[in-house]
Amino acid sequence: PRHCPPRQARGSGGARWQRHAHREVDCYCVVRGKKKLVSRAAAPVGTTTSLNESYILRDQQSERFMGLGMLKCAKFVDQLSDALQGMSPLDQAACDAALTKAEGHPQHKNLGGSGLTASSLALACAGSDLKEVELFQHLGELYNDGKLPRSFQMPLPIVTVLSGGVVESSPLRGQEYCIAPRRDIPYARGLQQCVEVYHNLGICLNKKYGKRSISVDTHGGYTTCMKTADEALCIIEEAIKAAGFIVGIDMFL
Numbered sequence: 001p002r003h004c005p006p007r008q009a010r011g012s013g014g015a016r017w018q019r020h021a022h023r024e025v026d027c028y029c030v031v032r033g034k035k036k037l038v039s040r041a042a043a044p045v046g047t048t049t050s051l052n053e054s055y056i057l058r059d060q061q062s063e064r065f066m067g068l069g070m071l072k073c074a075k076f077v078d079q080l081s082d083a084l085q086g087m088s089p090l091d092q093a094a095c096d097a098a099l100t101k102a103e104g105h106p107q108h109k110n111l112g113g114s115g116l117t118a119s120s121l122a123l124a125c126a127g128s129d130l131k132e133v134e135l136f137q138h139l140g141e142l143y144n145d146g147k148l149p150r151s152f153q154m155p156l157p158i159v160t161v162l163s164g165g166v167v168e169s170s171p172l173r174g175q176e177y178c179i180a181p182r183r184d185i186p187y188a189r190g191l192q193q194c195v196e197v198y199h200n201l202g203i204c205l206n207k208k209y210g211k212r213s214i215s216v217d218t219h220g221g222y223t224t225c226m227k228t229a230d231e232a233l234c235i236i237e238e239a240i241k242a243a244g245f246i247v248g249i250d251m252f253l
Contacts, residue, residue: 027042099120161179179198181250204235
């Protein structure tokens with residue numbers, strides 16, 4: 001490995017499996033100086049191909065993982081790493097700007113959006129490790145003018161309960177139908193409500209459309225034979241009521 005001045009980073013990339021049998025990029029950020037450390041992050045790879053989505057650079061070799069390999073993208077992480085020479089992982093904005101400039105394409109078709117995202121995440125992890133704080137604290141300071149926020153709040157759980165669209169080969173228009181609890185309750189209680197609605201939705205779907213309607217897609221939502229969004233929203237509202245909650249007050253779509 002090449003010599004890096006104090007608190008400068010280099011990266012290396014690899015590939016690993018994610019839950020729905022797709023490869024994802026795994027990046028390591030190596031920091032050398034007074035404090036030496038290695039930070040690691042991965043960028044999940046989706047299956048959607050919207051027009052303005054960041055490009056997923058795959059190997060396209062049919063004899064290996066049916067073309068879904070990520071070795072080419074992992075190799076390009078080294079090129080992204082070259083753009084970081086002389087920079088500190090503590091300056092996330094400057095590092096991200098350098099990565100974006102090195103990529104050169106608005107949809108990241110040159111070096112791959114997955115490698116770009118994983119590299120940025122690995123740098124963020126390196127920054128938090130250097131400061132010896134949790135990642136959420138480091139990010140909180142970055143986006144709060146360098147000051148640690150007085151308090152932190154758990155994110156609102158938003159759960160996919162129905163899936164459709166081209167990705168799931170479903171006649172239902174729209175890719176994901178989600179539910180969320182009200183914001184003024186504890187996170188654990190909100191997540192519990194989502195789970196209860198999800199299971200009640202399975203019961204409602206089974207009664208109305210049969211057992212074939214309660215298969216689960218790669219993102220966790222039920223896939224059904226419904227065709228319209230109105231149908232989907234109505235049965236989700238039915239499940240919310242069956243779980244004992246009020247639509248628009250306790251749970252939201």
